[in-house]
Amino acid sequence: xxxxxxxxxxxxxxxxxxxxxxxxxxxxxxxxxxxxxxxxxxxxxxxxxxxxxxxxxxxxxxxxxxxxxxxxxxxxxxxxxxxxxxxxxxxxxxxxxxxxxxxxxxxxxxxxxxxxxxxxxxxxxxxxxxxxxxxxxxxxxxxxxxxxxxxxxxxxxxxxxxxxxxxxxxxxxxxxxxxxxxxxxxxxxxxxxxxxxxxxxxxxxxxxxxxxxxxxxxxxxxxxxxxxxxxxxxxxxxxxxxxxxxxxxxxxxxxxxxxxxxxxxxxxxxxxxxxxxxxxxxxxxxxxxxxxxxxxxxxxxxxxxxxxxxxxxxxxxxxxxxxxxxxxxxxxxxxxxxxxxxxxxxxxxxxxxxxxxxxxxxxxxxxxxxx
Ligand SMILES: *[C@@H]1O[C@H](CO)[C@@H](O)[C@H](O)[C@H]1NC(C)=O
Ligand SMILES: *[C@@H]1O[C@H](CO)[C@@H](O)[C@H](O)[C@H]1NC(C)=O
Numbered sequence: 001x002x003x004x005x006x007x008x009x010x011x012x013x014x015x016x017x018x019x020x021x022x023x024x025x026x027x028x029x030x031x032x033x034x035x036x037x038x039x040x041x042x043x044x045x046x047x048x049x050x051x052x053x054x055x056x057x058x059x060x061x062x063x064x065x066x067x068x069x070x071x072x073x074x075x076x077x078x079x080x081x082x083x084x085x086x087x088x089x090x091x092x093x094x095x096x097x098x099x100x101x102x103x104x105x106x107x108x109x110x111x112x113x114x115x116x117x118x119x120x121x122x123x124x125x126x127x128x129x130x131x132x133x134x135x136x137x138x139x140x141x142x143x144x145x146x147x148x149x150x151x152x153x154x155x156x157x158x159x160x161x162x163x164x165x166x167x168x169x170x171x172x173x174x175x176x177x178x179x180x181x182x183x184x185x186x187x188x189x190x191x192x193x194x195x196x197x198x199x200x201x202x203x204x205x206x207x208x209x210x211x212x213x214x215x216x217x218x219x220x221x222x223x224x225x226x227x228x229x230x231x232x233x234x235x236x237x238x239x240x241x242x243x244x245x246x247x248x249x250x251x252x253x254x255x256x257x258x259x260x261x262x263x264x265x266x267x268x269x270x271x272x273x274x275x276x277x278x279x280x281x282x283x284x285x286x287x288x289x290x291x292x293x294x295x296x297x298x299x300x301x302x303x304x305x306x307x308x309x310x311x312x313x314x315x316x317x318x319x320x321x322x323x324x325x326x327x328x329x330x331x332x333x334x335x336x337x338x339x340x341x342x343x344x345x346x347x348x349x350x351x352x353x354x355x356x357x358x359x360x361x362x363x364x365x366x367x368x369x370x371x
Contacts, residue, residue: 069093078102083109090118096126100135107140120145130154137164144171148180156185159196166203182210194218201227209235213242221250229265237294240269248274256282264289272297276305284311287320295325303337318343 069075069092075082078099082090099106099122106119120142123131130153131139139146156162162185169177182200186192192215200207201219205227208216216239224247232243247266251259260283267289270278275297278285290298290310298306306329307314320326327347330338335348 078105078109080109083111083115085115087112087114087118090115091121094119094122096122096124099123100126100131103135103138103140103142106142111141116142117145124150133161137161139168143168143177144173146177147173148176151177151180151184154184155188156181157188157190159190159193159199162190162196163199163203166199169204178204178207179210182207186211186215192218194220198223205231206234208232208243209239211239213238216242216246219243219246221246224250229262231265233265233268235269237269240266241271242269244269244271244274248277257284259283260285260289267293270294270297272300275301275309279305279308282311283309284313285309286313287316291320291325293325295328298325298329299332301329303333303340307341314341315343317341317345321345321347 068088070089073085073089073093075085075093075095075098078094082094085093099119106116111119123135123142127135130150133155136154156165162181165181166178169181185196190196192211197208197211197215197219200211201223208219208227209232224243232240235243244263244266247263251262254262259281263278263283270293275293279301287310290313301309306317310317317326321330330345330347331349333348334351335346336351338345338348
Protein backbone atom coordinates (compact mmCIF):
# COMPACT_ATOMS: atom_id res chain seq x y z
CA UNK A 1 0.00 0.00 0.00
CA UNK A 2 1.32 3.42 -0.93
CA UNK A 3 1.87 5.89 1.86
CA UNK A 4 -0.95 8.40 1.98
CA UNK A 5 -0.17 11.93 0.85
CA UNK A 6 -0.74 14.64 3.44
CA UNK A 7 -4.08 15.45 1.88
CA UNK A 8 -4.98 11.82 1.65
CA UNK A 9 -4.05 11.41 5.27
CA UNK A 10 -6.26 14.29 6.18
CA UNK A 11 -9.18 12.81 4.38
CA UNK A 12 -8.52 9.48 6.00
CA UNK A 13 -8.46 11.07 9.41
CA UNK A 14 -11.53 13.07 8.54
CA UNK A 15 -13.42 9.90 7.93
CA UNK A 16 -12.52 8.96 11.46
CA UNK A 17 -13.77 12.29 12.68
CA UNK A 18 -10.36 13.57 13.50
CA UNK A 19 -10.69 16.99 12.07
CA UNK A 20 -8.46 19.19 14.08
CA UNK A 21 -4.92 18.14 13.17
CA UNK A 22 -5.86 18.37 9.50
CA UNK A 23 -6.96 21.88 9.96
CA UNK A 24 -3.73 22.68 11.72
CA UNK A 25 -1.62 21.33 8.91
CA UNK A 26 -3.75 22.34 6.00
CA UNK A 27 -5.30 25.58 7.17
CA UNK A 28 -5.06 28.27 4.55
CA UNK A 29 -4.32 25.86 1.70
CA UNK A 30 -6.70 24.58 -0.90
CA UNK A 31 -6.64 21.24 0.81
CA UNK A 32 -7.54 23.03 4.02
CA UNK A 33 -10.56 24.62 2.46
CA UNK A 34 -11.55 21.33 0.92
CA UNK A 35 -11.04 19.53 4.19
CA UNK A 36 -13.20 22.02 6.03
CA UNK A 37 -15.96 21.66 3.51
CA UNK A 38 -15.82 17.89 3.55
CA UNK A 39 -15.74 17.97 7.30
CA UNK A 40 -18.81 20.12 7.61
CA UNK A 41 -20.62 17.90 5.14
CA UNK A 42 -19.71 15.06 7.36
CA UNK A 43 -20.89 16.87 10.44
CA UNK A 44 -24.21 17.63 8.87
CA UNK A 45 -24.76 13.95 8.36
CA UNK A 46 -24.30 12.58 11.83
CA UNK A 47 -22.05 14.65 14.07
CA UNK A 48 -22.23 12.84 17.37
CA UNK A 49 -21.83 9.45 15.76
CA UNK A 50 -18.68 10.64 14.02
CA UNK A 51 -17.37 12.06 17.23
CA UNK A 52 -18.03 8.84 19.15
CA UNK A 53 -16.46 6.80 16.43
CA UNK A 54 -13.42 9.02 16.50
CA UNK A 55 -13.07 8.57 20.19
CA UNK A 56 -13.20 4.81 19.88
CA UNK A 57 -10.83 4.67 16.97
CA UNK A 58 -8.38 7.27 18.25
CA UNK A 59 -7.88 6.88 21.96
CA UNK A 60 -4.88 9.27 21.80
CA UNK A 61 -6.99 11.95 20.28
CA UNK A 62 -9.94 11.24 22.51
CA UNK A 63 -7.88 11.80 25.61
CA UNK A 64 -6.96 15.23 24.37
CA UNK A 65 -10.56 16.09 23.71
CA UNK A 66 -11.52 15.07 27.23
CA UNK A 67 -14.87 13.50 27.91
CA UNK A 68 -18.00 15.52 28.03
CA UNK A 69 -18.10 17.85 25.07
CA UNK A 70 -21.85 18.09 24.52
CA UNK A 71 -22.99 16.94 21.06
CA UNK A 72 -23.04 19.76 18.57
CA UNK A 73 -20.65 21.85 20.61
CA UNK A 74 -17.45 20.50 19.12
CA UNK A 75 -15.18 23.40 18.29
CA UNK A 76 -13.71 23.73 14.83
CA UNK A 77 -12.89 27.40 14.99
CA UNK A 78 -12.12 30.04 17.55
CA UNK A 79 -15.01 32.41 16.96
CA UNK A 80 -17.60 34.44 18.81
CA UNK A 81 -19.67 31.32 19.51
CA UNK A 82 -17.07 30.30 22.09
CA UNK A 83 -17.92 33.28 24.25
CA UNK A 84 -21.19 31.49 25.02
CA UNK A 85 -19.45 28.32 26.21
CA UNK A 86 -19.08 27.64 29.90
CA UNK A 87 -15.58 27.26 31.29
CA UNK A 88 -16.16 23.51 31.51
CA UNK A 89 -17.42 23.32 27.93
CA UNK A 90 -14.36 25.14 26.69
CA UNK A 91 -12.24 22.73 28.66
CA UNK A 92 -14.09 19.80 27.13
CA UNK A 93 -14.51 20.97 23.56
CA UNK A 94 -11.51 23.08 22.55
CA UNK A 95 -8.39 21.49 21.20
CA UNK A 96 -5.16 23.11 22.33
CA UNK A 97 -3.40 22.84 18.99
CA UNK A 98 -6.35 24.33 17.16
CA UNK A 99 -6.39 27.12 19.70
CA UNK A 100 -2.67 27.66 19.12
CA UNK A 101 -3.20 28.24 15.40
CA UNK A 102 -6.00 30.72 16.02
CA UNK A 103 -4.68 32.46 19.11
CA UNK A 104 -4.84 35.84 17.44
CA UNK A 105 -8.62 35.63 17.46
CA UNK A 106 -8.82 35.26 21.24
CA UNK A 107 -7.93 38.90 21.86
CA UNK A 108 -10.86 40.12 19.79
CA UNK A 109 -13.42 38.15 21.78
CA UNK A 110 -14.91 39.17 25.14
CA UNK A 111 -13.94 36.10 27.14
CA UNK A 112 -14.26 36.10 30.91
CA UNK A 113 -11.29 35.39 33.12
CA UNK A 114 -12.61 31.89 33.77
CA UNK A 115 -12.92 31.21 30.07
CA UNK A 116 -9.42 32.47 29.42
CA UNK A 117 -8.18 30.20 32.20
CA UNK A 118 -9.87 27.23 30.50
CA UNK A 119 -8.31 28.15 27.18
CA UNK A 120 -4.89 28.45 28.75
CA UNK A 121 -5.30 25.02 30.31
CA UNK A 122 -5.92 23.63 26.86
CA UNK A 123 -2.66 25.13 25.64
CA UNK A 124 -0.87 23.69 28.66
CA UNK A 125 -2.25 20.27 27.85
CA UNK A 126 -1.32 20.53 24.20
CA UNK A 127 2.25 21.65 24.99
CA UNK A 128 3.24 20.08 28.29
CA UNK A 129 6.92 20.80 27.60
CA UNK A 130 6.41 24.48 26.96
CA UNK A 131 4.73 26.46 24.19
CA UNK A 132 6.51 26.82 20.86
CA UNK A 133 7.93 30.28 20.23
CA UNK A 134 5.29 31.30 17.73
CA UNK A 135 2.63 30.52 20.33
CA UNK A 136 4.51 32.38 23.06
CA UNK A 137 4.62 35.52 20.98
CA UNK A 138 0.90 35.44 20.25
CA UNK A 139 -0.45 34.80 23.74
CA UNK A 140 -2.11 38.20 23.90
CA UNK A 141 -4.85 38.19 26.49
CA UNK A 142 -3.67 34.83 27.81
CA UNK A 143 -0.35 36.35 28.82
CA UNK A 144 -1.51 37.58 32.24
CA UNK A 145 -2.30 33.95 33.13
CA UNK A 146 1.19 32.76 32.40
CA UNK A 147 3.04 31.52 35.49
CA UNK A 148 6.78 31.60 36.21
CA UNK A 149 6.71 27.80 35.88
CA UNK A 150 5.35 28.14 32.35
CA UNK A 151 8.07 30.63 31.49
CA UNK A 152 10.65 28.25 32.93
CA UNK A 153 9.87 25.92 30.02
CA UNK A 154 10.18 28.54 27.30
CA UNK A 155 13.01 29.10 24.96
CA UNK A 156 13.91 32.78 25.31
CA UNK A 157 17.12 33.20 23.36
CA UNK A 158 17.17 36.48 21.50
CA UNK A 159 17.20 39.99 22.91
CA UNK A 160 14.33 40.83 20.53
CA UNK A 161 12.21 38.07 21.97
CA UNK A 162 13.07 39.09 25.50
CA UNK A 163 12.04 42.62 24.67
CA UNK A 164 8.69 41.70 23.18
CA UNK A 165 7.92 39.39 26.09
CA UNK A 166 8.92 41.94 28.70
CA UNK A 167 6.56 44.36 27.02
CA UNK A 168 3.81 41.74 27.06
CA UNK A 169 3.96 41.11 30.81
CA UNK A 170 1.00 42.49 32.63
CA UNK A 171 -1.44 41.78 35.39
CA UNK A 172 -0.86 40.80 39.00
CA UNK A 173 1.78 38.26 37.94
CA UNK A 174 3.86 40.69 35.97
CA UNK A 175 6.68 41.07 38.50
CA UNK A 176 7.10 37.32 38.75
CA UNK A 177 6.81 36.98 34.98
CA UNK A 178 9.57 39.49 34.41
CA UNK A 179 11.84 37.78 36.91
CA UNK A 180 11.14 34.41 35.30
CA UNK A 181 11.75 35.75 31.79
CA UNK A 182 15.09 37.19 32.75
CA UNK A 183 16.09 34.09 34.65
CA UNK A 184 15.13 32.03 31.61
CA UNK A 185 17.02 34.30 29.26
CA UNK A 186 20.15 34.17 31.38
CA UNK A 187 19.90 30.45 32.12
CA UNK A 188 19.30 29.64 28.46
CA UNK A 189 22.84 30.76 27.75
CA UNK A 190 21.70 33.83 25.83
CA UNK A 191 24.32 36.50 25.64
CA UNK A 192 23.69 39.25 28.12
CA UNK A 193 24.94 42.27 26.27
CA UNK A 194 24.51 45.98 26.22
CA UNK A 195 21.35 45.64 24.15
CA UNK A 196 19.62 43.20 26.48
CA UNK A 197 20.52 45.29 29.52
CA UNK A 198 19.27 48.39 27.77
CA UNK A 199 15.98 46.68 27.07
CA UNK A 200 15.55 45.71 30.69
CA UNK A 201 16.62 49.16 31.92
CA UNK A 202 14.02 50.77 29.71
CA UNK A 203 11.10 48.42 30.26
CA UNK A 204 11.56 47.13 33.76
CA UNK A 205 14.53 48.76 35.50
CA UNK A 206 13.96 47.03 38.84
CA UNK A 207 14.93 43.81 37.11
CA UNK A 208 18.44 45.04 36.49
CA UNK A 209 19.04 43.76 40.01
CA UNK A 210 18.56 40.23 38.68
CA UNK A 211 21.75 40.40 36.64
CA UNK A 212 25.14 39.64 38.09
CA UNK A 213 27.57 42.49 38.82
CA UNK A 214 29.74 41.25 35.93
CA UNK A 215 26.79 41.44 33.57
CA UNK A 216 25.88 44.88 34.88
CA UNK A 217 29.33 46.12 34.01
CA UNK A 218 28.07 46.12 30.40
CA UNK A 219 25.27 48.55 31.16
CA UNK A 220 25.51 51.86 29.37
CA UNK A 221 25.59 54.55 32.08
CA UNK A 222 23.44 56.97 30.13
CA UNK A 223 20.48 54.57 30.48
CA UNK A 224 20.33 55.44 34.17
CA UNK A 225 18.97 58.83 33.19
CA UNK A 226 15.78 57.06 32.14
CA UNK A 227 15.48 54.90 35.23
CA UNK A 228 12.99 55.80 37.91
CA UNK A 229 15.11 56.49 41.03
CA UNK A 230 12.97 54.24 43.22
CA UNK A 231 13.30 51.22 40.95
CA UNK A 232 16.76 50.10 42.05
CA UNK A 233 16.77 50.87 45.74
CA UNK A 234 16.13 47.26 46.76
CA UNK A 235 18.93 45.75 44.70
CA UNK A 236 21.29 43.40 46.56
CA UNK A 237 24.58 44.96 47.61
CA UNK A 238 26.86 43.53 44.89
CA UNK A 239 24.49 44.82 42.23
CA UNK A 240 24.26 48.21 43.97
CA UNK A 241 28.02 48.44 43.96
CA UNK A 242 28.12 47.77 40.24
CA UNK A 243 25.36 50.28 39.63
CA UNK A 244 27.02 52.94 41.78
CA UNK A 245 29.98 53.14 39.42
CA UNK A 246 27.59 53.42 36.51
CA UNK A 247 25.63 56.18 38.22
CA UNK A 248 28.85 58.03 39.01
CA UNK A 249 29.62 58.13 35.30
CA UNK A 250 26.08 58.85 34.22
CA UNK A 251 25.57 61.84 36.49
CA UNK A 252 29.06 63.30 36.47
CA UNK A 253 27.85 66.46 34.81
CA UNK A 254 25.71 67.31 37.83
CA UNK A 255 26.76 68.76 41.18
CA UNK A 256 25.31 69.78 44.51
CA UNK A 257 21.79 68.75 45.50
CA UNK A 258 20.79 67.62 42.02
CA UNK A 259 23.76 65.24 41.96
CA UNK A 260 22.78 63.86 45.35
CA UNK A 261 19.20 63.39 44.20
CA UNK A 262 20.28 61.31 41.21
CA UNK A 263 22.84 59.30 43.19
CA UNK A 264 20.59 58.61 46.14
CA UNK A 265 19.22 55.21 44.98
CA UNK A 266 22.75 53.91 44.51
CA UNK A 267 24.43 55.25 47.66
CA UNK A 268 23.94 52.00 49.54
CA UNK A 269 26.51 50.51 47.18
CA UNK A 270 29.15 53.20 47.64
CA UNK A 271 32.60 52.19 48.89
CA UNK A 272 34.79 54.35 51.13
CA UNK A 273 36.74 55.52 48.11
CA UNK A 274 33.55 56.52 46.35
CA UNK A 275 32.32 58.38 49.43
CA UNK A 276 35.62 60.27 49.46
CA UNK A 277 34.96 61.38 45.90
CA UNK A 278 31.41 62.28 46.86
CA UNK A 279 32.62 64.40 49.77
CA UNK A 280 34.25 66.76 47.25
CA UNK A 281 30.97 67.40 45.49
CA UNK A 282 29.31 69.87 47.89
CA UNK A 283 26.19 67.73 48.14
CA UNK A 284 25.20 68.46 51.77
CA UNK A 285 23.93 64.95 52.40
CA UNK A 286 21.07 64.75 54.89
CA UNK A 287 21.48 62.64 58.02
CA UNK A 288 18.83 60.09 57.01
CA UNK A 289 20.76 59.33 53.85
CA UNK A 290 24.07 59.27 55.72
CA UNK A 291 22.72 56.67 58.12
CA UNK A 292 21.81 54.43 55.22
CA UNK A 293 25.32 54.32 53.87
CA UNK A 294 27.25 51.17 54.55
CA UNK A 295 28.74 51.24 58.01
CA UNK A 296 32.03 49.73 56.81
CA UNK A 297 32.25 52.39 54.14
CA UNK A 298 31.73 55.22 56.64
CA UNK A 299 34.15 54.10 59.37
CA UNK A 300 37.43 54.84 57.55
CA UNK A 301 36.32 58.36 56.54
CA UNK A 302 38.21 61.23 58.18
CA UNK A 303 36.50 64.07 59.99
CA UNK A 304 37.21 66.37 57.05
CA UNK A 305 35.65 63.89 54.65
CA UNK A 306 32.49 63.51 56.71
CA UNK A 307 32.26 67.27 56.96
CA UNK A 308 32.54 67.39 53.17
CA UNK A 309 29.76 64.83 52.78
CA UNK A 310 27.33 66.43 55.18
CA UNK A 311 28.09 70.05 54.27
CA UNK A 312 25.46 72.30 55.77
CA UNK A 313 24.00 69.32 57.61
CA UNK A 314 27.15 68.53 59.58
CA UNK A 315 25.54 69.85 62.78
CA UNK A 316 23.11 66.93 62.72
CA UNK A 317 25.94 64.64 63.79
CA UNK A 318 25.39 65.84 67.35
CA UNK A 319 21.88 64.37 67.58
CA UNK A 320 23.19 61.03 66.29
CA UNK A 321 26.28 61.07 68.51
CA UNK A 322 25.29 57.99 70.49
CA UNK A 323 23.81 55.98 67.66
CA UNK A 324 25.28 53.68 65.06
CA UNK A 325 26.82 54.38 62.65
CA UNK A 326 27.81 57.85 63.91
CA UNK A 327 29.04 56.55 67.28
CA UNK A 328 31.04 53.78 65.61
CA UNK A 329 32.68 56.40 63.45
CA UNK A 330 33.34 58.83 66.32
CA UNK A 331 35.32 56.30 68.33
CA UNK A 332 37.67 55.81 65.42
CA UNK A 333 38.50 59.53 65.14
CA UNK A 334 41.07 61.56 67.01
CA UNK A 335 39.32 63.72 69.55
CA UNK A 336 41.26 66.78 68.37
CA UNK A 337 39.90 66.23 64.85
CA UNK A 338 36.38 65.92 66.19
CA UNK A 339 36.88 69.14 68.11
CA UNK A 340 37.48 71.00 64.85
CA UNK A 341 33.80 70.51 64.07
CA UNK A 342 32.88 72.62 67.10
CA UNK A 343 29.92 70.36 67.87
CA UNK A 344 31.13 69.07 71.23
CA UNK A 345 31.30 65.47 70.00
CA UNK A 346 32.97 63.23 72.60
CA UNK A 347 34.37 59.70 72.46
CA UNK A 348 37.26 60.14 70.03
CA UNK A 349 40.74 58.80 70.59
CA UNK A 350 42.33 61.02 73.25
CA UNK A 351 44.98 63.43 72.12
CA UNK A 352 48.43 61.98 72.50
CA UNK A 353 47.41 58.38 71.79
CA UNK A 354 49.01 56.64 68.87
CA UNK A 355 46.79 55.53 66.04
CA UNK A 356 47.64 52.14 64.55
CA UNK A 357 46.27 50.34 61.56
CA UNK A 358 45.36 46.81 62.61
CA UNK A 359 46.15 45.17 59.29
CA UNK A 360 43.60 43.08 57.41
CA UNK A 361 40.43 44.22 59.01
CA UNK A 362 41.28 47.85 58.61
CA UNK A 363 40.12 48.41 62.18
CA UNK A 364 41.93 50.99 64.14
CA UNK A 365 42.79 51.29 67.76
CA UNK A 366 44.73 53.47 70.10
CA UNK A 367 47.80 51.93 71.63
CA UNK A 368 49.79 53.40 74.45
CA UNK A 369 50.66 56.92 75.13
CA UNK A 370 52.53 58.73 72.44
CA UNK A 371 55.85 60.29 73.47
C1 LIG B 1 23.78 66.07 31.98
O1 LIG B 1 23.76 65.12 30.94
C2 LIG B 1 22.46 64.60 30.63
C3 LIG B 1 22.58 63.50 29.61
O2 LIG B 1 23.79 63.45 28.98
C4 LIG B 1 21.55 65.71 30.17
O3 LIG B 1 20.28 65.20 29.87
C5 LIG B 1 21.47 66.75 31.26
O4 LIG B 1 20.68 67.82 30.83
C6 LIG B 1 22.85 67.24 31.66
N1 LIG B 1 22.69 68.11 32.80
C7 LIG B 1 23.45 69.18 33.00
C8 LIG B 1 23.16 69.98 34.21
O5 LIG B 1 24.31 69.49 32.22
C1 LIG C 1 27.58 74.36 47.82
O1 LIG C 1 26.17 74.23 47.78
C2 LIG C 1 25.46 75.27 48.40
C3 LIG C 1 23.98 74.97 48.28
O2 LIG C 1 23.71 73.67 48.60
C4 LIG C 1 25.79 76.61 47.76
O3 LIG C 1 25.15 77.64 48.45
C5 LIG C 1 27.30 76.81 47.76
O4 LIG C 1 27.61 77.98 47.04
C6 LIG C 1 27.99 75.62 47.13
N1 LIG C 1 29.43 75.81 47.23
C7 LIG C 1 30.26 75.55 46.23
C8 LIG C 1 31.70 75.74 46.50
O5 LIG C 1 29.85 75.15 45.14
